[in-house]
Amino acid sequence: MVSDRFFLFRPPVFLFLSLVLAILVSAFLFWWLPQPFSVTAYMQVDSNTSSMKFLNPEQRFSEKEFEIFKETQLTLLKSQFVLMAALNRGDIRELNVVVKNRPDELTWLQDELQASFPGESKILMISYEGNEDPDEMKKIIDAVVEAYMNEIVAADRIEEFEEMAGLDTVLRQLEVELRSKLEKYYMLEQELESNATANEGKQDDVNEISSRSSKPKGLRNGELRMLEQEIDELEELRRELSLYLRRLKIMDMDNSSVERIKVMQNAFNTEEIDPDMRYGIIALGGVGTFVLVCVILALMGKCFGTRSV
16 A cells, blocks of 8 residues: 655644744734834923023033933833823723723833834934724823823922022022121221211320220221121122022023923824734734645655655
8 A cells, every 4th residue: 555645744743833833923923013003292302401400591411411311201201100190180090991901000001101212312202002092092192291291390390499489588588687787887887987086076195095995996896897708798699699590580581481391292193004904914924824834844745755655
């Protein structure tokens, strides 16, 4: 009896190998093909330093400092603090995509949300690619951007305003102290002038007057010189602080319409590829791979198989 072996492998092994290759090809297509939808928002990040950090308001971040600043913003944007603020909004909390991922909606959003500065630019891009409802994902990304602006950017601005208000208070206290010193100085100066005038009108013995008044007058002159020194120091400090605050306020007015971090583009969705077409290509790739491997191995078995009698 003659039997032909058309396959190099036993049929179960042969089918298993074809199936594994088909799955691998399908997985590759799933990764390689673009996701059906992408949702993106853009923010602009300026390289101006915080107005409260430097005396010179024109100073900017160095390249290294700006890179650190950008990395910090990426971390803050995806922090639990910001994402929970977005997810806890009433209109976001009830979205189907959020309900579906409970109780791990925070972990899901941290994994799915992408944030980067493409091409080392000053544009912060927040995006999502996947199969979820694009309209719901637009709302979520806009909520994340709003939470970031409120919880991080606005909080920094409030801190700067509070620090500026504190410096205003210090300046007022300096001015009060300076006025007090000046009043004391003028009073002491007038007292010394009055004593000198009174002494000039007397015809007493010069040695007797000197022995009676030289010590108190010397003490008063020393106190007057000390007051002069304190007044000079206070005036210098007040002048520097006043100039500093004036620069800060001018910079704050300049930055009122152009913030260091601002929203450029609210979230919008783009359909990269029709979902049905995408899954059709993946399925076709898997089935095609399975059939192709079967045919190749069958032909190899036909050509190189052994024949037994």
